[in-house]
Amino acid sequence: MPIKNTDAERVRNVSFFRNADDATFDTAMNGAFLQRFPANTTLLMEGDSVDFLYILLEGSVELGAGWKSKDTTLAILRPVSTFILAAVVLESDALMSAVTLERSEILMVPGDSLRRGMKENAVFGFAVSEELAGCYRGLVRSIKNHKLRDSTERLANYLLTQRARQGGQDEIVLPHEKRVLAALLGMTPENLSRAFSKLSDKGVSVDGARVAFSNVTVLERLARPSPLIDNHYAQDRNTLGKAYTERQQGVLDQS
Amino acid sequence: MPIKNTDAERVRNVSFFRNADDATFDTAMNGAFLQRFPANTTLLMEGDSVDFLYILLEGSVELGAGWKSKDTTLAILRPVSTFILAAVVLESDALMSAVTLERSEILMVPGDSLRRGMKENAVFGFAVSEELAGCYRGLVRSIKNHKLRDSTERLANYLLTQRARQGGQDEIVLPHEKRVLAALLGMTPENLSRAFSKLSDKGVSVDGARVAFSNVTVLERLARPSPLIDNHYAQDRNTLGKAYTERQQGVLDQS
DNA sequence: TCCGCGACTTGACATTTATCAAGCCTTCGT
DNA sequence: ACGAAGGCTTGATAAATGTCAAGTCGCGGA
Numbered sequence: 001m002p003i004k005n006t007d008a009e010r011v012r013n014v015s016f017f018r019n020a021d022d023a024t025f026d027t028a029m030n031g032a033f034l035q036r037f038p039a040n041t042t043l044l045m046e047g048d049s050v051d052f053l054y055i056l057l058e059g060s061v062e063l064g065a066g067w068k069s070k071d072t073t074l075a076i077l078r079p080v081s082t083f084i085l086a087a088v089v090l091e092s093d094a095l096m097s098a099v100t101l102e103r104s105e106i107l108m109v110p111g112d113s114l115r116r117g118m119k120e121n122a123v124f125g126f127a128v129s130e131e132l133a134g135c136y137r138g139l140v141r142s143i144k145n146h147k148l149r150d151s152t153e154r155l156a157n158y159l160l161t162q163r164a165r166q167g168g169q170d171e172i173v174l175p176h177e178k179r180v181l182a183a184l185l186g187m188t189p190e191n192l193s194r195a196f197s198k199l200s201d202k203g204v205s206v207d208g209a210r211v212a213f214s215n216v217t218v219l220e221r222l223a224r225p226s227p228l229i230d231n232h233y234a235q236d237r238n239t240l241g242k243a244y245t246e247r248q249q250g251v252l253d254q255s
Numbered sequence: 256m257p258i259k260n261t262d263a264e265r266v267r268n269v270s271f272f273r274n275a276d277d278a279t280f281d282t283a284m285n286g287a288f289l290q291r292f293p294a295n296t297t298l299l300m301e302g303d304s305v306d307f308l309y310i311l312l313e314g315s316v317e318l319g320a321g322w323k324s325k326d327t328t329l330a331i332l333r334p335v336s337t338f339i340l341a342a343v344v345l346e347s348d349a350l351m352s353a354v355t356l357e358r359s360e361i362l363m364v365p366g367d368s369l370r371r372g373m374k375e376n377a378v379f380g381f382a383v384s385e386e387l388a389g390c391y392r393g394l395v396r397s398i399k400n401h402k403l404r405d406s407t408e409r410l411a412n413y414l415l416t417q418r419a420r421q422g423g424q425d426e427i428v429l430p431h432e433k434r435v436l437a438a439l440l441g442m443t444p445e446n447l448s449r450a451f452s453k454l455s456d457k458g459v460s461v462d463g464a465r466v467a468f469s470n471v472t473v474l475e476r477l478a479r480p481s482p483l484i485d486n487h488y489a490q491d492r493n494t495l496g497k498a499y500t501e502r503q504q505g506v507l508d509q510s
Numbered sequence: 511t512c513c514g515c516g517a518c519t520t521g522a523c524a525t526t527t528a529t530c531a532a533g534c535c536t537t538c539g540t
Numbered sequence: 541a542c543g544a545a546g547g548c549t550t551g552a553t554a555a556a557t558g559t560c561a562a563g564t565c566g567c568g569g570a
Contacts, residue, residue: 046483065395067403068479074398086388086395095395095483118381125380126344126373132387133341139394140320140341140350143329146401147441148322150556178518186402188558193519208518208566224323228301228350405526433548443528448549463548 010057011107014080016127024124028117032109043098050087050094052108056080059104063096073183076176085132088114101180144229151187155195156223157230158185159204159211164232174209265312266362269335271382279379283372287364298353305342305349307363311335314359318351328438331431340387343369356435399484406442410450411478412485413440414459414466419487429464
């Protein structure tokens with residue numbers, strides 16, 4: 001399906017395309033097309049060769065990986081996010097699999113075109129580097145989150161981050177099923193349940209997808225959020241996706 | 256200290272400088288200087304603003320991070336590796352601290368110069384993007400290693416990787432103290448000792464820094480090394496550092 | 511409406527990992 | 541040579557996390 005004007009507009013406002021001139025935009029987007037996928041569709045498996053840059057415009061996508069019958073979720077992306085950019089730049093294979101969590105709308109940009117745009121226009125290339133650097137830093141944060149915090153601390157920080165993104169009120173709505181959240185936080189669903197009950201001490205009460213806070217101060221004392229790990233103020237995107245926001249919203253958090 | 260010709264030669268052969276033309280090289284290296292540091296010197300602490308790109312020419316450097324009285328090692332770098340490139344591209348703060356493990360020789364390139372070089376020469380900028388993409392993929396591998404494997408499996412794979420790098424013989428020498436190795440593998444020194452004894456079943460015997468293998472097949476059956484996680488064939492650099500090698504030695508492992 | 515499936519929770523238990531303490535051994539400096 | 545310090549190992553114990561099983565709840569389809 002060809003790209004409609006409204007889509008082109010949306011993409012232009014995004015990521016490294018924002019400041020590109022028209023000629024570079026046309027070069028980098030040459031052959032790009034928009035595609036819709038139903039929920040639970042595998043877009044890419046680990047090891048697949050990567051021919052397109054993916055730009056998620058609607059819906060959500062889980063990036064994951066497996067080994068020896070184990071699986072883990074590395075990130076959950078929300079619009080607008082790019083993914084597998086690194087593999088595209090290196091003309092390499094995917095290290096992660098990508099699966100839609102809901103019906104999603106994805107712009108697929110031929111890797112050749114993107115690389116040509118980068119090589120022809122240094123300013124555009126620099127913008128892609130910024131995106132890559134932001135993604136890198138998102139991963140560094142993710143590793144720190146996992147190696148330095150136990151599961152309850154990760155949950156507490158996740159909740160505080162969500163609270164900030166949802167406007168700082170005393171009640172939030174979890175954006176994912178709890179089993180998906182558990183996978184994202186690197187634990188089992190059973191463990192997530194227990195982590196939630198540990199947090200009832202800290203004024204956290206759960207009712208389905210609704211989570212209420214009665215004492216944020218004491219929760220923060222446990223969570224100890226840090227600008228060197230967490231990305232408050234970022235939109236509803238996690239880890240890898242955050243990276244992009246990190247740059248875009250640099251006013252608040254120049255990461 | 257100004258850059259001597261021999262150093263310039265060494266740097267030119269490295270990383271994204273390899274294919275740069277002279278003018279771009281001069282621009283990107285403008286104001287660069289070489290510095291020697293003794294062992295255990297803190298080059299950078301988390302949160303510090305980053306003014307220079309670091310290029311390790313001699314010695315070794317540990318990248319780490321801390322939170323709430325805990326500390327973790329994210330990578331150990333060996334020559335020739337760049338570090339904190341992402342922070343330089345984004346003109347941002349360091350997310351990791353950097354400490355020399357031994358007496359080290361480091362080339363410090365002003366961030367301004369590097370960024371100018373990238374913005375003036377698209378081909379050079381693309382090479383930096385490739386470096387960044389490689390670093391990103393190194394981190395993805397690292398996360399997968401930690402989330403999908405237990406500590407014994409991580410050790411087993413580490414040993415097999417070292418064996419491959421050291422020529423595939425039946426005996427290797429550990430390149431770091433065991434306590435450093437434990438930190439790198441994300442466990443306590445006590446746990447590392449126990450992991451080694453678990454591997455004696457699999458034909459692994461340890462004598463100080465020397466490790467001998469009597470049955471690689473059975474060790475591989477436990478370790479199950481994967482090109483989607485491990486980077487065999489890479490030089491003696493871990494995670495983040497590997498990323499660079501990944502591209503440079505792309506013939507064997509185009510990752 | 512009723513049924514059944516799937517998400518979620520809870521408890522009992524197993525496994526993995528960390529912590530604390532003690533002791534051995536090597537290294538290095540006096 | 542001696543002694544102190546640090547790296548390494550081992551055992552005992554505790555904490556964190558995963559696994560298995562059962563049971564509740566709510567929602568959607570027949």
